[in-house]
Amino acid sequence: MAQKDYYKTLGVDKNATDDEIKKAFRKLAHQHHPDKPSGNAEKFKEINEANQVLSDKSKRAQYDQFGSEHVNQPGAGGNPFGGAGGFDFSGEDLGDIFGNMGDMFGFGGGRGGGRREQRGEDIAVDVELKLRDAVFGIEEEFSLNKLGQCDTCHGSGGAPGTKVDTCKTCGGRGQVVRIQHTILGAMQTASTCGDCRGTGKKPEKECKDCRGTGTHKKIDEIKIKIPAGIHDGESIRVTGRGAAAPHGGQAGDLYVRIHVARDKNLQVQGDDIYSEVHISFPMAALGGEAKTHTVEGEVTIKIPDGVQTGELIRLKGKGGMRRGGARADHLVRVTVETPKKLSRTAKKLLEELKKELE
Ligand SMILES: [Zn+2]
Ligand SMILES: [Zn+2]
Missing domain, CATH: 1.10.287.110 (DnaJ domain)
Known part of the structure; x- marks a missing residue:
């Protein structure tokens, strides 16, 4: 090879x-x-x-x-x-x-x-x-x-145009009965006729494309x-x-x-679908708009004021499809990002805010 x-x-x-x-x-x-x-x-x-x-x-x-x-x-x-x-x-x-x-x-x-x-x-x-x-x-x-x-014989196993006869072996019954004489008397056993494979019919000439089996390997286009x-x-x-x-x-x-397939932006739980949104902490306090992913692609969602990390924002009817055709909900898990690097101005503002909140 x-x-x-x-x-x-x-x-x-x-x-x-x-x-x-x-x-x-x-x-x-x-x-x-x-x-x-x-x-x-x-x-x-x-x-x-x-x-x-x-x-x-x-x-x-x-x-x-x-x-x-x-x-x-x-x-x-x-x-x-x-x-x-x-x-x-x-x-x-x-x-x-x-x-x-x-x-x-x-x-x-x-x-x-x-x-x-x-x-x-x-x-x-x-x-x-x-x-x-x-x-x-x-x-x-x-x-x-x-x-x-088989395309040639359409599954019959007979050569096209050939006469189909009654199977001589079983007389068309598809079964052969054998009688055995034993010491207990005559015993009758029936089995599938090997000559016609139980169909009771036999083509005069076998289809040569499938050797009489009626099948062959082919490629089926499935839709x-x-x-x-x-x-x-x-x-x-x-x-x-x-x-x-x-x-x-x-x-x-x-x-x-x-x-x-796993989706890098979405998680599935039953019919509900989850995504993430990361927001700044001023936005968490004041509310606003942010982008997240749904099965329909990227969307802009409303962030309510006072939202906390771990909170779920529910998008009604934007999740998976239920049996029967109604949509389940999509849930957006919020993460509030605490800033790690602050400009001088940001730091000043946050210090003022800190005093204000104390
Ligand atoms: Zn054939
Ligand atoms: Zn037969």
Whole structure:
């Protein structure tokens, strides 16, 4: 396996910031998406691979040090989580996400074992949002490299135009019954017909693009509406957008788990949002106006006279979005700054003030 230059693939500098990598990836992914006239599946795959490594701090560090052969890539070449920038997915997370969501949606324990119904696998992806977008909602787009329905046979597994016959093995019942003669008498066992995989039908000729399975790997362009007021750690289920099922069965679901990025100016507590304001102590005494941040950007707020450090100024309806659409409050935590360096005039004035207040 040759060493790959992921930086070159994305056309960024070795010292590129996360943001630059994200931007470069989005641009290239857009340009080379296989659904586009300018698309190129091979190139798209390379871009995805480069992004998956460079957008992940630990993988990037590993890559910088040891090169592409040593980067731990989950399912190299066939990684189903070809997420766009910021849609990070690391292999180790899979179990946890399914574990948690299993509790949430009540399909715990169903993965991989037990019932063998012809349903496609569920897929989980992670999406990181800015706080603002979590509050107001946003439409997210990303591409997912997954097992999809075969375009040639539309999932049937039969070559186009071929006749579909009743399965001769099971006579169309989808099950084969075997009678075993034992010392206790005749015992009857039924099992899924291996020839038609339980469908009861068999195409005369198999589709050669999917070898009769009805599925193959493809890139799915996912567009989802993230509702306003979503919280960090919550998931959205997109029914039927998981992996396709073999032989035209029901597709699995896609779970989009939301991560809300930390905002350097804002803290979140439930639906309430907090910010800080630092004011001089004359302003604390006299009142005035000062600037602070909210989810809607920088705003000017009124400082009431006599405000103390630690006091909260409430901006009604400027916080997070509650379920049902009403806005929670925004709270501004006040810090009164005591001046450390005083001009001669300031010192004189403060001494006069001190006397006045004594
Ligand atoms: Zn096919
Ligand atoms: Zn059969």
